[in-house]
Amino acid sequence: xxxxxxxxxxxxxxxxxxxxxxxxxxxxxxxxxxxxxxxxxxxxxxxxxxxxxxxxxxxxxxxxxxxxxxxxxxxxxxxxxxxxxxxxxxxxxxxxxxxxxxxxxxxxxxxxxxxxxxxxxxxxxxxxxxxxxxxxxxxxxxxxxxxxxxxxxxxxxxxxxxxxxx
Numbered sequence: 817x818x819x820x821x822x823x824x825x826x827x828x829x830x831x832x833x834x835x836x837x838x839x840x841x842x843x844x845x846x847x848x849x850x851x852x853x854x855x856x857x858x859x860x861x862x863x864x865x866x867x868x869x870x871x872x873x874x875x876x877x878x879x880x881x882x883x884x885x886x887x888x889x890x891x892x893x894x895x896x897x898x899x900x901x902x903x904x905x906x907x908x909x910x911x912x913x914x915x916x917x918x919x920x921x922x923x924x925x926x927x928x929x930x931x932x933x934x935x936x937x938x939x940x941x942x943x944x945x946x947x948x949x950x951x952x953x954x955x956x957x958x959x960x961x962x963x964x965x966x967x968x969x970x971x972x973x974x975x976x977x978x979x980x981x982x
Contacts, residue, residue: 877896
């Protein structure tokens with residue numbers, strides 16, 4: 817567990833408390849099978865402490881190093897997201913993934929897992945370079961093979977007649 821992310825909530829007064837964390841490569845090292853290995857992300861946490869619960873509003877913004885879905889080249893993919901986690905004081909465990917039960921012996925929270933999950937669900941499913949930044953050699957190979965596939969499809973004229981039936 818990352819000690820830099822720990823928040824001792826016992827000494828906090830009721831009300832809103834703001835925290836800011838910088839996530840870098842070492843953060844992802846704690847997750848051995850992580851789909852992300854590197855990035856720079858700012859996490860802002862607004863923690864609203866009440867009598868029986870705390871409400872944590874998380875906001876992330878930054879980038880992760882990812883492979884382009886088109887050319888497979890590494891690039892800095894922008895990432896942003898928001899999530900709310902409820903921390904309830906009590907004994908009984910809950911099934912809700914956005915609800916964390918804090919037993920009486922717990923005096924601090926470590927939102928490392930919640931931050932990691934927010935980062936992973938905020939990832940673009942098909943990250944791509946900006947227009948014109950892809951590897952030109954790979955793009956030309958892709959175009960070459962796509963043209964070859966289209967030419968093979970036009971060999972059989974029966975398909976054209978079947979397509980005209982619609």
